Amino acid sequence: MAVQILRDSSRAAVQKVVLGATKDQGGTRSHTIVVGGDAALPFHHFEGEIVNRPVIGMEVQDIVPDWPEALKNPFADVINEPGRWAQKCVDEYGADLIYLKLDGADPEGANHSVDQCVATVKEVLQAVGVPLVVVGCGDVEKDHEVLEAVAEAAAGENLLLGNAEQENYKSLTAACMVHKHNIIARSPLDINICKQLNILINEMNLPLDHIVIDPSIGGLGYGIEYAFSIMERMRLGALQGDKMLSMPVICTIGSEAWRSKEATAPVSEYPGWGKETDRGILWEAVTAAALLQAGAHILLMRHPEAVARVKENINQLMVSNAY
Amino acid sequence: MPLTGLEIYKQLPKKNCGECGTPTCLAFAMNLASGKASLDSCPYVSDAAREALDAAAAPPIAKVVLGAGPAAVEMGDETELFRHDKRFYHETAIAIQVSDNLSSEELKAKVEAINDLNFDRVGQHYTVQAIAIRHDADDPAAFKAAVASVAAATQLNLILMADDPDVLKEALAGIADRKPLLYAATGANYEAMTNLAKENNCPLAVYGNGLEELAQLVDKIVALGYKQLVLDPGARETSRAIADFTQIRRLAIKKRFRSFGYPIIALTTAANPLDEILQAVNYVTKYASLVVLRTCAKEHLLPLLSWRQNLYTDPQVPIRVEEKLNEIGEVNENSPVYVTTNFSLTYYSVEGEIESTKIPSYLLSVDTDGLSVLTAYADGKFEAEKIAAVMKKVDLDNKVKRHRIIIPGSVAVLKGKLEDLTGWEVIVGPREASGIVAFARANLAS
Numbered sequence: 048m049a050v051q052i053l054r055d056s057s058r059a060a061v062q063k064v065v066l067g068a069t070k071d072q073g074g075t076r077s078h079t080i081v082v083g084g085d086a087a088l089p090f091h092h093f094e095g096e097i098v099n100r101p102v103i104g105m106e107v108q109d110i111v112p113d114w115p116e117a118l119k120n121p122f123a124d125v126i127n128e129p130g131r132w133a134q135k136c137v138d139e140y141g142a143d144l145i146y147l148k149l150d151g152a153d154p155e156g157a158n159h160s161v162d163q164c165v166a167t168v169k170e171v172l173q174a175v176g177v178p179l180v181v182v183g184c185g186d187v188e189k190d191h192e193v194l195e196a197v198a199e200a201a202a203g204e205n206l207l208l209g210n211a212e213q214e215n216y217k218s219l220t221a222a223c224m225v226h227k228h229n230i231i232a233r234s235p236l237d238i239n240i241c242k243q244l245n246i247l248i249n250e251m252n253l254p255l256d257h258i259v260i261d262p263s264i265g266g267l268g269y270g271i272e273y274a275f276s277i278m279e280r281m282r283l284g285a286l287q288g289d290k291m292l293s294m295p296v297i298c299t300i301g302s303e304a305w306r307s308k309e310a311t312a313p314v315s316e317y318p319g320w321g322k323e324t325d326r327g328i329l330w331e332a333v334t335a336a337a338l339l340q341a342g343a344h345i346l347l348m349r350h351p352e353a354v355a356r357v358k359e360n361i362n363q364l365m366v367s368n369a370y
Numbered sequence: 371m372p373l374t375g376l377e378i379y380k381q382l383p384k385k386n387c388g389e390c391g392t393p394t395c396l397a398f399a400m401n402l403a404s405g406k407a408s409l410d411s412c413p414y415v416s417d418a419a420r421e422a423l424d425a426a427a428a429p430p431i432a433k434v435v436l437g438a439g440p441a442a443v444e445m446g447d448e449t450e451l452f453r454h455d456k457r458f459y460h461e462t463a464i465a466i467q468v469s470d471n472l473s474s475e476e477l478k479a480k481v482e483a484i485n486d487l488n489f490d491r492v493g494q495h496y497t498v499q500a501i502a503i504r505h506d507a508d509d510p511a512a513f514k515a516a517v518a519s520v521a522a523a524t525q526l527n528l529i530l531m532a533d534d535p536d537v538l539k540e541a542l543a544g545i546a547d548r549k550p551l552l553y554a555a556t557g558a559n560y561e562a563m564t565n566l567a568k569e570n571n572c573p574l575a576v577y578g579n580g581l582e583e584l585a586q587l588v589d590k591i592v593a594l595g596y597k598q599l600v601l602d603p604g605a606r607e608t609s610r611a612i613a614d615f616t617q618i619r620r621l622a623i624k625k626r627f628r629s630f631g632y633p634i635i636a637l638t639t640a641a642n643p644l645d646e647i648l649q650a651v652n653y654v655t656k657y658a659s660l661v662v663l664r665t666c667a668k669e670h671l672l673p674l675l676s677w678r679q680n681l682y683t684d685p686q687v688p689i690r691v692e693e694k695l696n697e698i699g700e701v702n703e704n705s706p707v708y709v710t711t712n713f714s715l716t717y718y719s720v721e722g723e724i725e726s727t728k729i730p731s732y733l734l735s736v737d738t739d740g741l742s743v744l745t746a747y748a749d750g751k752f753e754a755e756k757i758a759a760v761m762k763k764v765d766l767d768n769k770v771k772r773h774r775i776i777i778p779g780s781v782a783v784l785k786g787k788l789e790d791l792t793g794w795e796v797i798v799g800p801r802e803a804s805g806i807v808a809f810a811r812a813n814l815a816s
Contacts, residue, residue, distance in 0.1 A: 050581045050627075053620045093613050267673060268492065270715050272680040276454040283452075306804060308722045309491060309672065319489060321668025329647055329673040336651040337677050352644075360608075360648040368613035 052370045054094040057286035060086040061344075062256050062293045063099070064229055066144065066207055067178025073203035073227075077176025080143060082259075082344040083295035088282060089342050090364045095286075100365050101339055103354055104144035104180050104347045105136035106301050109151035109159060109167040114349070115311040117327050121351045129167050130174035137175045140351040141358065144207075146180040147171050152193050153184040164193045165200045172201065180207040180297075180347070182231070191218045198222035207231060207259060207297075207345075213244050220251045231297060233261040236273050238280055242291045249291070258294045259345065266303030266310075267334040274298070278341035298338050301349030304331035332356045339364065373423070375403040381419040382412065389413055405430045405449045405623070406456075430623045431631050434573050434598050436463060436500060436660070437527030438549040443499045445600065445659035446633030451623060457684045460633075462654045464675065465500035465529055465662045467637075470507045470516035477516060481523045483666050489675060492718040493691060496675040502529035502553070502662050503541075510537045517541040521548060529553055529662065535562035546570040551660075553577075553635070554602060560587060564594045573598045575635055580604060581614055585629040592629075599632045600660060606639045608649050612656040619657040633659030643667065647674050654678050688740030689714040695764040696721070699730030706731045706814050707766065708776045708799065708806075709757055711738040711746050716803075723806035729814055732769065736760050743778045754787035761792060779805070 063084040068074025080102055087095025107129050112119075125131040129147065136142040147168065151159040159167075168181055181197055183190030194208055195218060209231025211219045216232070223230045232248055234241035245258055260281065264274035284292035304310055310330035314322050331353035335346050339361065348354050379399035390411035392398040401407035402423070409415060409423055433447035443463045450456050466484045468477060481501065489496040503520050505513040513532055518541075521528060528550035532538045538552055549570075554577035555563035567574035576591060576599050578584025584603045591599065601618060605611035615634050621627035636658035640646040643665035653661050654677060665671075683689060690712045698721060710720045712735045724731050736757055738746035746752035757777075767773070773794040777784055779801035788796045800809045 050585050050617075050621070050629075051625075052581075052617060053624065090609060090612065091616070092609070265715070268676045268680065269719065271677075272453075272683055272685070275681070276452075276685055279452055280454055308726075309676070314669075319668070320491075320672050321670070323669070325644065325667065326669035326672060329644060329670060332644065332648060333651050333673040333677050336648045337655060337681075340652060340655040356642075356644045356648060359642075359645055360652075363608040363649070364612075364652070366607060366609040368609045370613075 052093070055087075055091075055286075057086050057095055058288040059286060059290075059293060060084055060095070061282070061285050061295060061342075062258075064256055064259055064295050066180075066205060066229060068203055068205040072205070074205055075172060076178050076204065079205070080178050085282075085342075087286070089340055090368070092367045093369045097365070099344075101344050101346060101361055102143035103357060104146035104345055105140060105142035105351075105354060106146045106148055106347060106349050107132045107136065107171065108148050109164065110157045112150065115305065115327070117311065117324065118305060118349055128170075130170040133171045134174045136351075137177055140354055142177065142354065144178050144180055144345070145171060145175055146182070146347045148182050148184075149193060149197075150184045152186070152189050154186055154189055156184070161192050161196045165196050168197050168201055172204065178207070179204070180209070180231075180345070182209045187215055194219055195222045198226040198228055201228075202226040205229065209233060210261060211244065211248060213240055213247075216244060216248055217251065220248050220253050223257065224251065224253050229257045229259060231259050231261050232294070233263060235263050236265075236270075236277060238277050238284075238292070241277075241281070242289075245291045245294065255290060255294065260292075260294045260296045261299065262296060264298045264300070264303055264334075264338060266300075266305075266307055267330055267337065268309055269303070269307055271303075271334060271337060275337060275341045278338065278343065282342040295344035296342055297345040297347065298335075298343045300335045300338070300346045301331060301353075302347070304334040304353075305349060328352045328356070332360075336360050373403060375400040378402050378423060381415075381423050383414040383416070385414060387414070428631075430626055431619075431633065432597065432599075433460075434600060434633050434659075435549070436529075436551050436573055438547060441499070441525050441527055442549070443527060448619070448657075448659075449623065451619060453681065454685055457686070458682050460659065461682045462658055462678055463499035463527075463660045464650075464671070464678070465502045465527075465660060466498060466666045467502040467504055467531075467662050467664050468516070468520065469504050470512045472516070474515075474519060477519060478523065480666065481520055484526065485524055487666065487668065487671050489668070489672050491672070491676065492714060494679060496672070496679060498526065498671065498675075500527040500529050500551075500660075502531055505532035505534075505537055510534070510540065513537055514541045517545060521545045527551075533559065535559050535566055538563070539566055542566065542570060542572070546572065549573070551575055551600060551635075555587065555591060557583065557587060560591055561594070564591050564596050567598065568594075568596050571598075573600055575600045575602055576632075577602045578604060581617060585627075588629045588632070600635045601630065601632050602635045602637070606637065608652050611636060612652055615653070615657045635660040635662065637662045638664065643670050646670075650674055651677055655681060690737075690740035691717045691735050693735055693737035693760060695766065695769065696733045696735060697730075698724050698733055699728075701730045701732055703769070703771045705729075705770060706776060706810075707734065707770060707774065708732065709734040709736060709761075710778060711736055711741060711743050711752055713738065713740045713742045713746070716742045719803040720806065723803045724810075726807050727810035727814070729810055732766075734760060734764065734766070734775075744780050747781050747784075752781065754784045754791055757784070757788055758791040761794075776809075
């Protein structure tokens, strides 16, 4: 019997979100990055246009992070200077975006002042031309102050700022509205809360094409399959025309993957698991590759070699497979 | 074209006996129509009806067995395109490829390394399923020798890869009872290959250059009377391969396109082993039932096998651990005691962190039906009464001298009640497992 290629038609596509702004657009970025716009399931070029490739944001922190040595080594020469660290990520490792995590703001930790945080953001903006993702330390009160100040100081840069959560989205949404940034809407592995949060943010008049979904993934071996299925359902919803599920998806790959024992335990302690170097890199890269197949648009990653391998994987997947 | 539920219903005995596990014949017919039941479950179906229905009621993707004996692995028999619609059933089998070009020492070493690909993590045991021997040498005798030596050195299933049916036939003699997969029937050799597979009752891979050629070849082989098939549409570029695999799976499930109702074999091609693993991740994710790899380093296989396990878990059933008092390290009567739920992700995150404290400790896992701490608490399955009862059940009073238990920070609210119920000192631990090491350093070092 002759083969009749089966193409599922979509009613709608994933929202496009533009990150960053060039001089003409009121910012200082050398270029902008567009994510989303997919008119089909991930990499189904044969039934819809996959207009933009998924991108990688490499993580930079404003303090020396409590990372395993394997992860700190590649950055040993720059880890004290967020600007140079970011530069290295872009120039040497080809990061599409810089993901600046302001963990130093944590009142229980380094407790950087709001001014210090703003200065760090400016330092990184000056050091690199790529668009920035900026996220607070997780302390609700402190993040309010820090992110509002960052939004104001970087007005016009069209940052991606996070995280907005169900109980705590108003001040960040307002800051993004006033100073023209994009927002990360983070929901706890729950498609209904995800949708609800997007509705709430949108009701405050932040347009849908300024929202990115963070579904709170689990890393490989630790709940990744929940995120995988929720992301698949989101993409199917978006393609069927559900506007409130149609935003691009951002995944905290690096932090989740490197939390696990499997990524870091030395072979001397776990001889049955093989050498930790490639094991750690693959733990991160496989987390990314699996979630790319579920519809990830922005991968927030850490290890340069994992980034290189995932970029190669994306290159392979972006080759057209139209019939 | 598949029959509708009503068409099937007309052929059933209409007794509504319920012995098939479905309350009515109509409901059973609907399940048959959607490929979610097998006609074998009906004890009263007539032979005539069976014949009429078998073709239509057969699962959309055939189950094909690779190997024989305890190591044998079932492939295919899948019913879904998305795991959230129900689940994926038969984990992708992973095979490692070796060449008959290797010297006998090299081959021996490689087979030993492959045999050693056994992993234990989070209470699960992972292995690879097969060794594929490929005929690259000029001398056909080299293939027979390599196959014999691999077969003698491993319990794993075998895949024999050679284009020449005569070469395969020679190598197969003597090991046919291992039921290896024969790779592959092509347009040029399919008659001889099909006969060989048929005579030895071995599964047969079918290689077509593209979907159209593959479908035609499958039809020819089926016409020869053989159906233990595995499909290779020939794509070696990742993007083309996942498109082809998706088409095969879709057509088999949504259109009951019989020519594609078999499991899929994928061969990786990337030169860098890390790239190769990511290629394999794509194939495991997108419907391959068998993936043939070249790298056999443990550090490369563990992440891949972990992903396979994650993808194939049943989304409806949380994975859980047993309710008991677990010992982490060399515990004694002075060891601290932690308590958490029996949701395996929670349990193993906590266990891993306690291990990192280097302080031998007890960890009590309370049966919460596999719910995580906060969900279980909200659902009334992780309350002070419940924890107190389990403490009693495992005789915790007599296990340690200092009656002090550490509860998850997110259920700090349980502290007072648990103290009242047990008379134990209750310490509120960190909210996240990742805080345990710092917590132990500050509170338990003595």
